[in-house]
Amino acid sequence: MTRQELIALIRQRQSFLCIGLDTDPAKMPSHLQTDPDGIFHFNRAIIDATIDLCIAYKPNLAFYEALGLDGLRQLKLTMDYLHSLTQPVFTIADAKRGDIGNTSERYARAFLDPAGDFNFDALTVAPYMGIDSVQPFTAIEGKWVILLALTSNRGAADFQLTPDPNGTPLYQRVLQTSRQWGNTGNMMYVVGATQATMLTEVRRIVPDSFLLVPGVGAQGGSLDEVCRNGLNADCGLIVNSSRGIIYASSGADFAEAARAEALKLQQQMAQHLHR
Amino acid sequence: MTRQELIALIRQRQSFLCIGLDTDPAKMPSHLQTDPDGIFHFNRAIIDATIDLCIAYKPNLAFYEALGLDGLRQLKLTMDYLHSLTQPVFTIADAKRGDIGNTSERYARAFLDPAGDFNFDALTVAPYMGIDSVQPFTAIEGKWVILLALTSNRGAADFQLTPDPNGTPLYQRVLQTSRQWGNTGNMMYVVGATQATMLTEVRRIVPDSFLLVPGVGAQGGSLDEVCRNGLNADCGLIVNSSRGIIYASSGADFAEAARAEALKLQQQMAQHLHR
Numbered sequence: 002m003t004r005q006e007l008i009a010l011i012r013q014r015q016s017f018l019c020i021g022l023d024t025d026p027a028k029m030p031s032h033l034q035t036d037p038d039g040i041f042h043f044n045r046a047i048i049d050a051t052i053d054l055c056i057a058y059k060p061n062l063a064f065y066e067a068l069g070l071d072g073l074r075q076l077k078l079t080m081d082y083l084h085s086l087t088q089p090v091f092t093i094a095d096a097k098r099g100d101i102g103n104t105s106e107r108y109a110r111a112f113l114d115p116a117g118d119f120n121f122d123a124l125t126v127a128p129y130m131g132i133d134s135v136q137p138f139t140a141i142e143g144k145w146v147i148l149l150a151l152t153s154n155r156g157a158a159d160f161q162l163t164p165d166p167n168g169t170p171l172y173q174r175v176l177q178t179s180r181q182w183g184n185t186g187n188m189m190y191v192v193g194a195t196q197a198t199m200l201t202e203v204r205r206i207v208p209d210s211f212l213l214v215p216g217v218g219a220q221g222g223s224l225d226e227v228c229r230n231g232l233n234a235d236c237g238l239i240v241n242s243s244r245g246i247i248y249a250s251s252g253a254d255f256a257e258a259a260r261a262e263a264l265k266l267q268q269q270m271a272q273h274l275h276r
Numbered sequence: 277m278t279r280q281e282l283i284a285l286i287r288q289r290q291s292f293l294c295i296g297l298d299t300d301p302a303k304m305p306s307h308l309q310t311d312p313d314g315i316f317h318f319n320r321a322i323i324d325a326t327i328d329l330c331i332a333y334k335p336n337l338a339f340y341e342a343l344g345l346d347g348l349r350q351l352k353l354t355m356d357y358l359h360s361l362t363q364p365v366f367t368i369a370d371a372k373r374g375d376i377g378n379t380s381e382r383y384a385r386a387f388l389d390p391a392g393d394f395n396f397d398a399l400t401v402a403p404y405m406g407i408d409s410v411q412p413f414t415a416i417e418g419k420w421v422i423l424l425a426l427t428s429n430r431g432a433a434d435f436q437l438t439p440d441p442n443g444t445p446l447y448q449r450v451l452q453t454s455r456q457w458g459n460t461g462n463m464m465y466v467v468g469a470t471q472a473t474m475l476t477e478v479r480r481i482v483p484d485s486f487l488l489v490p491g492v493g494a495q496g497g498s499l500d501e502v503c504r505n506g507l508n509a510d511c512g513l514i515v516n517s518s519r520g521i522i523y524a525s526s527g528a529d530f531a532e533a534a535r536a537e538a539l540k541l542q543q544q545m546a547q548h549l550h551r
Contacts, residue, residue, distance in 0.1 A: 063382035069393030107338035118344030131431020156406020
């Protein structure tokens with residue numbers, strides 16, 4: 002999906018919501034726990050209930066890999082289902098990969114190749130290994146790399162905030178340096194919502210880039226604060242919620258409950274888009 | 277595998293060689309390229325030809341993921357085969373994972389869980405997200421996290437060498453900070469052989485830790501220099517070679533050619549262990 006298509010989708014759905022498919026068998030309703038395709042059926046029900054309210058889905062690869070080959074089989078069923086729908090939606094592999102150039106090329110193939118098993122639009126990538134670990138993901142037309150800048154977890158403070166001799170924290174160096182590696186049509190950044198005031202600093206360095214903002218909801222971030230500091234003329238935000246939506250109910254009504262939570266966020270987002 | 281078992285294995289085989297199973301179908305002999313289990317059969321032949329000369333195998337996950345579910349199926353066959361052998365060997369998932377705590381727990385389960393599909397001894401992890409992204413991997417008895425410190429690629433210079441206000445480069449901060457997150461029995465570090473002179477600095481900070489050293493051979497590092505700067509009383513090194521061994525010949529004699537290359541390295545290593 003191109004940048005223009007993504008912006009058009011945001012305007013059409015009046016939403017910049019991404020739903021994280023961090024699907025945990027132990028948290029699914031009991032009738033799906035005994036279903037051999039339960040994870041796929043859970044995801045499909047969430048997708049059917051929410052696709053008109055969101056613009057992206059983000060499966061977290063760890064949740065599928067933790068179940069071995071069977072988990073990845075059900076991820077493929079989920080992606081095949083998304084690709085079969087007439088409604089367009091942006092898809093993000095939250096995989097946080099990154100390796101030397103010839104290896105990152107393989108990861109690009111694994112997740113972004115239109116002929117591959119998954120064919121995601123975008124992949125999250127860790128910046129620690131630098132330019133050649135990132136550029137292979139920007140080489141595929143219409144596909145995106147989403148580089149970690151500032152994450153929403155406790156450990157973000159360990160290295161991401163470390164200043165250089167000029168006082169520039171590492172996450173800002175990552176933004177400054179990586180701007181040269183791609184463009185606003187193939188590179189986004191992860192910026193955690195729990196650090197929303199730092200969004201102002203991020204926007205100073207990458208005013209036009211899309212930002213993927215996790216951490217709204219269960220991790221404690223505020224949508225209003227994120228919008229105040231992060232929205233730009235093209236929206237420029239993809240805000241993710243995972244647990245707050247997909248586990249809104251643990252009963253048989255999980256999909257309806259997910260829709261209700263997604264609708265609340267979509268309605269808040271629509272207001273922000275009109276300000 | 278515990279630290280004591282690893283040290284005993286190194287003494288017994290007179291080797292600290294790790295063979296990287298970066299198996300690329302396009303580089304396999306032609307008779308394996310048409311075999312549906314060709315990757316597994318290639319790996320099995322390499323293992324059979326080299327297991328008495330090395331102490332570890334390191335499949336690079338990207339090479340398997342690039343082939344989709346079928347690639348991961350053949351990785352599982354490879355791991356099942358390694359677990360079926362009477363000769364012990366250390367196994368490293370070169371996957372460079374790392375995510376927020378509840379997600380890293382899933383990656384730990386995916387790769388290190390004895391009841392999982394793979395049951396590796398160790399997993400490579402990127403440090404960018406800090407403490408909670410790393411600690412879940414040290415929580416499983418007898419398993420290891422191998423944290424990226426200084427990598428062997430061009431992009432290593434982008435952020436890993438960035439100094440803090442005291443002049444300490446990021447990779448040294450990673451070593452200093454992460455020492456508190458585990459111990460020498462559950463945490464190792466990746467230190468690229470192409471930067472062998474920096475091994476002296478690394479050894480100053482982590483004198484007793486095992487170091488996984490990629491980049492010997494195809495990437496240009498020198499084994500002698502690595503040993504001069506990196507060996508400690510318990511050996512403390514696992515030196516990896518991938519392409520130089522597994523693609524030593526592209527013909528039907530690939531396994532014999534791999535053995536010959538592995539033997540050269542093992543013989544050099546035996547000499548270094550006796551110095």
